[in-house]
Amino acid sequence: MNDKINMMMGQSAALLQKTALNAEITQAVQMICDTLKRGSTVFACGNGGSMEQAMHIAGELVDRFRIERKPFPVVTLGTNAAVLTAWANDYDYKTAFRRELEALGRKGDCLIVLSTSGNSANAIEAVEAARAKGIATIGFLGEAGKLQDMADIRLSVPSKDTPRIQEVHMVLIHIICELVEEEMAHL
DSSP states (O other), rough: OOHHHHHHHHHHHHHHHHHOHHHHHHHHHHHHHHHHHHTTOEEESSHHHHHHHHHHHHHHHHHHHSSSOOOOEHHHOOOOOOHHHHHHHHHHHGGHHHHHHHHHHHOEEEEEEEEEESSSHHHHHHHHHHHHHHHHHEEEEEOGGGGTOOOOOEEEEOOOOOOHHHHHHHHHHHHHHHHHHHHTTTT
């Protein structure tokens, strides 16, 4: 078992080293900070483990990451169970994030979408709705999928292995949250 553990940890570390996204991280931090500076809202969404990571982003930015500061307006789409289940029951799950973003999103907001495959239908719908409303988009992605051509900023991990992609996404999330907090804390 130790060999298997070491192998998995090695795979994760190697993928993190291979993921060279300094320019994209800088752009994402700037987009989020610009959104917050103008008093707009950051939205996040994903499915399964990516939903948990979207909620993690909101938790770090609404609460705090390392610095005591004012809260930032960050909303995770799909976490209102009544809205999600009513829409999915009456229409379909594919458009649930879109519907919520249409209700809450405004021009000048930002949408963070997480999809390891890059092909999550509801994430694609959310990005399409964001485009229609003038909402900038950041994609936390793997190496493939339709979202590669849709998100304004792509944080693409060079892999198709969902667990390893999500591990790198979590590191990227923490880096971005820390940099956003440092930039915004003094305002």
